[in-house]
Amino acid sequence: xxxxxxxxxxxxxxxxxxxxxxxxxxxxxxxxxxxxxxxxxxxxxxxxxxxxxxxxxxxxxxxxxxxxxxxxxxxxxxxxxxxxxxxxxxxxxxxxxxxxxxxxxxxxxxxxxxxxxxxxxxxxxxxxxxxxxxxxxxxxxxxxxxxxxxxxxxxxxxxxxxxxxxxxxxxxxxxxxxxxxxxxxxxxxxxxxxxxxxxxxxxxxxxxxxxxxxxxxxxxxxxxxxxxxxxxxxxxxxxxxxxxxxxxxxxxxxxxxxxxxxxxxxxxxxxxxxxxxxxxxxxxxxxxxxxxxxxxxxxxxxxxxxxxxxxxxxxxxxxxxxxxxxxxxxxxxxxxxxxxxxxxxxxxxxxxxxxxxxxxxxxxxxxxxxxxxxxxxxxxxxxxxxxxxxxxxxxxxxxxxxxxxxxxxxxxxxxxxxxxxxxxxxxxxxxxxxxxxxxxxxxxx
Numbered sequence: 001x002x003x004x005x006x007x008x009x010x011x012x013x014x015x016x017x018x019x020x021x022x023x024x025x026x027x028x029x030x031x032x033x034x035x036x037x038x039x040x041x042x043x044x045x046x047x048x049x050x051x052x053x054x055x056x057x058x059x060x061x062x063x064x065x066x067x068x069x070x071x072x073x074x075x076x077x078x079x080x081x082x083x084x085x086x087x088x089x090x091x092x093x094x095x096x097x098x099x100x101x102x103x104x105x106x107x108x109x110x111x112x113x114x115x116x117x118x119x120x121x122x123x124x125x126x127x128x129x130x131x132x133x134x135x136x137x138x139x140x141x142x143x144x145x146x147x148x149x150x151x152x153x154x155x156x157x158x159x160x161x162x163x164x165x166x167x168x169x170x171x172x173x174x175x176x177x178x179x180x181x182x183x184x185x186x187x188x189x190x191x192x193x194x195x196x197x198x199x200x201x202x203x204x205x206x207x208x209x210x211x212x213x214x215x216x217x218x219x220x221x222x223x224x225x226x227x228x229x230x231x232x233x234x235x236x237x238x239x240x241x242x243x244x245x246x247x248x249x250x251x252x253x254x255x256x257x258x259x260x261x262x263x264x265x266x267x268x269x270x271x272x273x274x275x276x277x278x279x280x281x282x283x284x285x286x287x288x289x290x291x292x293x294x295x296x297x298x299x300x301x302x303x304x305x306x307x308x309x310x311x312x313x314x315x316x317x318x319x320x321x322x323x324x325x326x327x328x329x330x331x332x333x334x335x336x337x338x339x340x341x342x343x344x345x346x347x348x349x350x351x352x353x354x355x356x357x358x359x360x361x362x363x364x365x366x367x368x369x370x371x372x373x374x375x376x377x378x379x380x381x382x383x384x385x386x387x388x389x390x391x392x393x394x395x396x397x398x399x400x401x402x403x404x405x406x407x408x409x410x411x412x413x414x415x416x417x418x419x420x421x422x423x424x425x426x427x428x429x430x431x432x433x434x435x436x437x438x439x440x441x442x443x444x445x
Contacts, residue, residue: 104120105123197255199243265306276369299322301361348385367396
């Protein structure tokens with residue numbers, strides 16, 4: 001996908017949110033002034049969906065209608081990208097003309113909303129599906145013309161052909177990892193599947209995390225390796241312990257501690273009291289103190305990534321999105337990763353992150369433990385992120401008002417207004433917990 005717009009901030013905003021709508025896509029962005037040189041060199045494989053923001057004038061004949069002119073040039077060059085026209089001006093006549101020139105959809109830029117953008121992307125994706133279907137039909141027609149003599153030769157597959165493309169792990173069919181006896185699947189994500197397995201070497205159960213993508217050689221051997229390296233530098237009971245890392249027949253795997261009690265999300269389902277909420281808040285902050293002290297930013301703090309020991313102490317897991325705090329690794333990947341419900345405003349905007357971003361995520365968890373509800377929800381990921389950036393947190397019920405000052409510091413929009421360190425959060429939570437807090441009925445999640 002490619003975003004073309006002269007407004008740098010709007011361009012960046014669209015690029016980031018397209019990454020959320022289509023997490024498997026590569027999303028780029030260029031200035032409108034750079035578009036014509038780009039279009040003169042583009043091939044179909046270079047861009048499937050193009051969001052073109054430009055002036056579409058007051059009529060199809062308007063000489064200032066740059067958007068229509070660019071659509072004509074794309075059509076003349078047989079560029080078949082699905083184009084979503086974002087009109088800075090224009091009217092019904094220019095909309096009709098844009099569609100006649102091949103645009104998949106036409107939206108007045110000032111009226112773009114998350115829902116309308118989502119709908120336009122779906123229209124563009126349908127255009128791509130139709131294009132692919134036509135190409136497959138052409139290929140099928142060509143295949144029918146191949147002589148039986150050529151087919152009868154049954155040429156063997158060239159070595160390496162099967163390894164050229166990645167294969168996907170079937171999560172329902174456990175892989176064979178030497179040294180581990182897999183019992184059942186206990187979790188999965190976009191990148192990996194987690195199994196409960198018995199370790200022959202350790203003589204105990206482990207959580208075996210296996211990458212979904214299988215490749216030959218060293219290609220793409222980074223998904224779990226990055227997580228392994230991030231956790232390896234941290235030896236503390238508040239951070240999951242890694243037992244083993246390896247690659248077996250193209251599959252990366254991590255063997256980690258297994259926590260039979262489950263995660264904080266499951267615990268919250270049954271509700272937690274105020275006292276329990278503050279204790280969990282302190283413990284998660286203490287875990288973040290350890291992580292940040294090791295120079296690591298978690299970036300994906302949420303209840304499913306907070307596990308519980310038998311003692312009810314918390315343990316942080318899933319460091320697949322972790323980055324260092326020393327600036328040696330950029331946090332700007334071009335595609336937002338993690339859960340929109342727990343992202344800080346600066347993470348939603350694609351800005352550089354520091355430890356205060358994790359503290360904001362902790363504030364979201366704090367609110368959810370207190371009320372049983374996330375502070376920000378919406379019909380799309382973009383709506384949720386926009387609320388993180390602009391909307392004030394919902395007010396707590398009067399019975400929970402004693403938590404408002406602490407929660408407000410954690411959920412401040414400007415990171416300068418938040419706590420600077422996890423130590424400050426621990427101190428504030430301990431002070432609040434030391435006051436008399438009634439053992440109220442837990443809040444159902």
